[in-house]
Structure formats: structure tokens, C-alpha cells
Amino acid sequence: AVNDSEVTPFSVPSYACQRRSTLENHNAVLTDALSLLAEKAELSDEDGRGVAFRRAAAVLKALPSAVTKMSQLTGLPCLGEHSLRVIKDILENGASSEVESTKESERFKALKVLTGIFGVGSKTADRWIREGIHNLQQLRDSGQTLNRAQQAGLEHYDDIKQPVSLAEAEAIRGIVGKAVASVSSEAQIVLTGGFRRGKLTGHDVDFLITHPEEGSEVGLMPKLVSWLESRGLLLYQKTTRNSYLECSEGPGRPPSNIDRFERCLSIFKLSAGQTGSGVQSEETAASPSATERQWRAVRVDLVVSPISQFAFALLGWTGSKLFERELRRWAGHEKGMSLSSHALYDSKQVNGSKGSASAMEEKRSKLISCHVLQGRYIRASSEEEIFAHLGLEFIPPTERNA
Numbered sequence: 001a002v003n004d005s006e007v008t009p010f011s012v013p014s015y016a017c018q019r020r021s022t023l024e025n026h027n028a029v030l031t032d033a034l035s036l037l038a039e040k041a042e043l044s045d046e047d048g049r050g051v052a053f054r055r056a057a058a059v060l061k062a063l064p065s066a067v068t069k070m071s072q073l074t075g076l077p078c079l080g081e082h083s084l085r086v087i088k089d090i091l092e093n094g095a096s097s098e099v100e101s102t103k104e105s106e107r108f109k110a111l112k113v114l115t116g117i118f119g120v121g122s123k124t125a126d127r128w129i130r131e132g133i134h135n136l137q138q139l140r141d142s143g144q145t146l147n148r149a150q151q152a153g154l155e156h157y158d159d160i161k162q163p164v165s166l167a168e169a170e171a172i173r174g175i176v177g178k179a180v181a182s183v184s185s186e187a188q189i190v191l192t193g194g195f196r197r198g199k200l201t202g203h204d205v206d207f208l209i210t211h212p213e214e215g216s217e218v219g220l221m222p223k224l225v226s227w228l229e230s231r232g233l234l235l236y237q238k239t240t241r242n243s244y245l246e247c248s249e250g251p252g253r254p255p256s257n258i259d260r261f262e263r264c265l266s267i268f269k270l271s272a273g274q275t276g277s278g279v280q281s282e283e284t285a286a287s288p289s290a291t292e293r294q295w296r297a298v299r300v301d302l303v304v305s306p307i308s309q310f311a312f313a314l315l316g317w318t319g320s321k322l323f324e325r326e327l328r329r330w331a332g333h334e335k336g337m338s339l340s341s342h343a344l345y346d347s348k349q350v351n352g353s354k355g356s357a358s359a360m361e362e363k364r365s366k367l368i369s370c371h372v373l374q375g376r377y378i379r380a381s382s383e384e385e386i387f388a389h390l391g392l393e394f395i396p397p398t399e400r401n402a
């Protein structure tokens with residue numbers, strides 16, 4: 001019998017935020033290849049190309065079964081010439097020559113190792129590679145000046161590159177939950193990021209903290225950090241204060257999607273006794289110095305949001321990154337609105353033009369609205385309300401794995 005899926009072209013809506021993407025992926029071979037090319041582009045400062053590969057991978061992730069023929073892809077959105085060439089290569093030859101040569105490339109390998117260090121971005125890694133540094137030992141021997149984050153990142157490299165399990169995430173939720181409760185009886189904490197989307201592992205653990213009374217969230221972060229630090233639970237932390245009302249995208253500051261919540265990027269010291277199962281991997285258990293060690297380092301992100309922005313913060317910090325990017329693209333291109341982790345506002349009402357604002361105008365209107373046009377903001381107190389304002393069907397966290 002002819003399998004229908006082999007002859008009928010697939011069909012999916014073009015924005016990832018219009019689709020339900022569970023963790024189930026019938027096209028992992030193809031999406032792994034495209035994700036690797038996305039990563040290569042991102043590490044080479046080619047963000048546009050990176051997004052194109054990420055969008056293509058997300059479309060394949062959303063398909064109900066494995067792709068076996070190129071003809072099934074007819075009419076699918078976001079599949080550019082380059083992505084189609086990679087897919088064709090894999091379907092016909094079992095592998096993509098570009099992907100295979102990237103994997104073997106010394107430069108790519110060095111970029112991955114160096115940017116795998118917490119605190120090291122692609123620019124720094126690129127500079128080091130030009131100076132002949134390709135691995136951790138060469139970096140240690142080079143006498144390069146490292147900032148505090150990079151020093152901690154290098155020191156805890158092996159622990160941090162090892163995925164965080166759900167059990168470890170829950171143990172950390174317990175600890176941070178206790179810390180929050182002891183600095184404020186009413187403050188609330190939510191696990192966000194990949195674990196909220198139902199992932200069983202992550203590269204870190206993300207938390208969002210708020211207080212039911214607007215304004216009472218102020219001062220929570222420093223208290224929380226002191227509580228954790230005084231108990232020796234933090235190997236590293238850097239807190240950035242809330243700068244939302246400062247409109248910090250002024251001259252000299254690069255524009256960015258990075259939000260302005262008070263946040264703490266940290267490295268937690270998680271004791272073996274705090275997780276149900278042991279924290280040691282077989283690898284570390286094999287090394288004599290590590291067998292004595294009864295803890296491991298885990299990356300933890302803490303974000304504090306005022307209750308009035310909580311729904312936006314929750315939506316913005318749940319991910320996936322591509323899902324977030326697509327939500328913002330949908331808001332801007334299809335609705336003439338602007339979505340951030342702080343608010344949703346109607347760009348049309350600010351500059352009078354109907355969704356035709358240039359990037360420059362958009363940015364200016366953002367700056368203006370930040371100061372005086374608070375009234376343009378569309379309020380929402382739940383994720384469901386935000387999707388409704390955007391004219392989108394609600395997609396629960398576990399189906400945002402685009």
C-alpha cells in the first residue's frame with residue numbers, strides 16, 4: 001500500500017508561533033544538520049543566515065512524519081535554497097557534505113569549545129583563534145586576561161557542559177524556593193526556560209520571580225543573592241539591576257532584544273545530597289580528584305519582574321528562542337505591534353503609520369513610548385491574554401519547542 005505521507009505534500013503555517021511544536025521530532029537527522037549550520041552561522045556573526053536555518057529546522061520539526069522525498073516539501077514555508085540543498089543531500093546521499101566538513105573544521109571545533117566557556121562569546125573566541133588559541137589548555141597557557149565570568153566558566157567547564165537533569169532542576173527549585181520564601185513570604189517563583197516546556201535536560205535552570213504587590217519586588221534580588229551566598233551556594237554570580245525605565249538604548253548603546261529586568265546570571269554549587277540521585281557522571285567518577293567532590297556546578301538564571309509585567313516576562317523567558325523571535329516577528333509584521341518581555345504595544349498608535357514603520361522609526365517610537373506613552377501599552381495578566389491580543393491561538397509551553 002502507498003503511504004499517503006510519502007506522496008502528499010506537508011502543510012504548515014509560516015510562523016512558528018502559529019504551530020504546535022512538541023518535543024517529538026520525526027526529522028531529527030535533518031534538523032540536527034540544519035541546526036549545526038545555524039550554529040556555524042551564529043558563531044561567524046552571520047545572524048540572518050542563522051535565523052534562516054533555525055526557521056527551516058523548525059518547519060521540519062513540526063511535520064507529522066519523516067520526510068522521505070523532496071516533493072513532500074513543495075509549498076512549505078521558510079525552506080530556502082540553501083536549506084533545500086542540504087535536505088536533498090541528506091535524503092539522496094545519507095549526509096550533507098557541508099555539514100560533514102563543518103564538523104571536521106578546526107575553526108568550528110575551536111569556536112564551539114571556546115564559546116562553550118561561560119562568559120565567552122563568538123567575538124572573543126574569534127580573537128583568541130586568530131591568536132592561535134584553539135582549546136582550553138592553550139587558553140590557560142596563553143596568559144590571556146579573563147574576566148570574572150570567564151574565569152569561573154573555565155574553572156567549571158566540565159560541569160557546565162554536562163546537561164542539567166530535571167531532578168537537578170527540581171532540587172535547585174527547592175533551594176531557590178526556600179531562599180525566596182525566607183526573604184519574602186509572598187514572593188512567587190516559577191521555573192521557566194526549557195524545563196517549563198517539558199524538556200528533561202537543559203544547559204541551565206531559569207527562574208522568574210515576582211511579588212503580588214507591585215513595587216514589593218524591588219530589593220528582592222539582592223536579598224536573595226545574599227541568602228544564597230551566605231550559605232555557600234553560589235560559585236559565581238553577577239546581578240544586573242533593572243533598567244527598564246532608563247531607556248538604555250540611547251546613543252552609544254547598541255539596540256538589542258535583551259530585556260532590562262533585574263537579573264542574576266549565576267553558577268550554583270549543587271551538593272550531591274540535594275538531588276535524589278548522585279550528581280557524578282561516570283566520567284567524573286573515574287577521575288580521582290572528582291570522586292572526593294560531592295557537588296557539581298550548574299548554571300542558573302534568576303529574573304525578577306514586577307507583577308504588572310509578569311505575563312510578558314513569563315512568555316518571554318519560556319522560549320524556545322525561535323518561538324520568541326517568531327512571536328515578535330508576527331507582532332511586528334502581521335499586527336503592527338511590538339512585543340517584548342515587558343509589554344505589548346501598538347506601534348501604529350505611536351507613529352501614526354499603519355504597520356509600515358521603518359526599523360529606525362520603530363526604534364524611535366520604542367524609545368519615546370518607553371518614556372511617555374505608557375498608555376499605548378496593551379495590558380495583559382496572563383499568557384493566554386497576550387496570545388489573544390496578538391490574534392493567535394494559545395500555544396501551551398510544552399508546544400513551544402520550535
Ligand code: GTP
Pocket residue numbers: 192193194195199201202203204205206257258259316317318319320321324341
Ligand atoms: P536550555 O537552557 O538549553 O534548556 O534552553 P532554554 O530554552 O531554557 O534556553 P535559555 O536558558 O538560553 O533561555 C530561556 C529563555 O529565556 C529563552 O526563551 C530565551 O529567549 C530567553 N532569554 C534568554 N536570555 C534572554 C534575555 O536576555 N532577554 C530575554 N527577554 N529573554 C531571554
Ligand code: MN
Pocket residue numbers: 193194195202203204205206
Ligand atoms: Mn534554560
Ligand code: MN
Pocket residue numbers: 193204205206301
Ligand atoms: Mn537561561
